[in-house]
Amino acid sequence: xxxxxxxxxxxxxxxxxxxxxxxxxDMNHEYMSWYRQDPGMGLRLIHYSVGAGITDQGEVPNGYNxxxxxxxxxxxxxxxxxxSQTSVYFCASSPAGPLRGYTFGSGTRLTVV
Amino acid sequence: xxxxxxxxxxxxxxxxxxxxxxxxxxxxGTDYIHWYRQLxxxxxxxxxxxxxxxxxxRMASLAIAEDRKSSTLILHRATLRDAAVYYCIxxxxxxxxxxxxxxxxxxxxx
Numbered sequence: 454x455x456x457x458x459x460x461x462x463x464x465x466x467x468x469x470x471x472x473x474x475x476x477x478x479d480m481n482h483e484y485m486s487w488y489r490q491d492p493g494m495g496l497r498l499i500h501y502s503v504g505a506g507i508t509d510q511g512e513v514p515n516g517y518n519x520x521x522x523x524x525x526x527x528x529x530x531x532x533x534x535x536x537s538q539t540s541v542y543f544c545a546s547s548p549a550g551p552l553r554g555y556t557f558g559s560g561t562r563l564t565v566v
Numbered sequence: 567x568x569x570x571x572x573x574x575x576x577x578x579x580x581x582x583x584x585x586x587x588x589x590x591x592x593x594x595g596t597d598y599i600h601w602y603r604q605l606x607x608x609x610x611x612x613x614x615x616x617x618x619x620x621x622x623x624r625m626a627s628l629a630i631a632e633d634r635k636s637s638t639l640i641l642h643r644a645t646l647r648d649a650a651v652y653y654c655i656x657x658x659x660x661x662x663x664x665x666x667x668x669x670x671x672x673x674x675x676x
Contacts, residue, residue: 484662495653496610496666503662511663543609551598551657554612555664 455479459544459558466534466565474529474561476544482556483549485527486511487519489540490560496543502527503549534565570654575671578644586639586670588654593634597656600664601628601639605650610666613639613652649674 460475478485486501488511498511500519508519516538518530527546531538541562545555571589578584590599601613614621614628616637621628627640641648653669 486663488666495651495668498663498665501663512665545609549662551600551615551659551661554600554602554615555610557609557611560609 457544457546457556457558459542459561461561462559463562464564466531466563468534468536468565470534472531472534474531474542474544474563476527476529476558477525478527478544478546478556479525480546480548480556481524482546483524484547484555485521486545486547486555487517487527487529488543488545489513489538490543491540499529499542531563536565539563539565570656570667572652572654572667572670574668575673577673577675579675580646581643584641584644584648584672586641586652586654586672587636588638589636590654590656591635593656594658596659598659599628599630599634599637600655600657601626602653602655602664602666603648603650604653604669605647610653615657644672644674646674646676648672 457478483504487499488496490496497513502508502521541560543560545557547555600615602610604610616628629638651669651671655664
């Protein structure tokens with residue numbers, strides 16, 4: 454059972470560079486979300502999706518883009534990296550409805566210098 | 567999103583029960599109570615959820631007050647591996663996302 458797979462696990466970017474964090478799930482879950490977690494802080498929701506072709510903004514969407522062309526994949530794009538985007542990024546997925554919990558990936562640790 | 571209030575941190579001794587409280591005085595009738603925990607250097611993991619009745623699973627028990635304005639996550643016999651941040655979250659039946667608060671950092675003393 455692969456669950457939620459995030460790649461890469463670690464990444465260092467220079468200010469102004471762009472990159473895509475990958476997230477894939479093999480559980481046929483409808484819902485997918487991206488969070489960021491700064492050191493010593495809680496998780497903040499960046500973007501989420503309730504199905505292929507549907508995305509919406511979370512609490513801190515600025516500087517990030519997402520798309521959901523398939524049920525399995527939900528990539529997060531950083532358009533022009535800034536030091537303030539240094540964080541650990543978590544992807545999560547869930548079946549539709551409130552009766553099941555979200556499954557989280559192991560995270561991508563991103564440093565922007 | 568409805569708000570929850572949890573203590574910043576708690577301590578417990580190994581092999582003893584732990585009761586983690588959560589207040590949610592503005593809970594609505596369509597809110598489910600979810601608990602997650604985050605072990606050090608890992609992503610969060612789902613623990614348990616409930617609506618009105620107490621719930622048990624292999625990880626923990628969830629006790630919900632009769633007026634639903636508070637709940638308690640119960641770890642029956644804490645181990646060192648239970649040291650984590652525990653998050654109490656309200657999730658509306660119509661909602662498709664979860665918003666995390668600050669949670670309770672649980673320290674287990676050997």
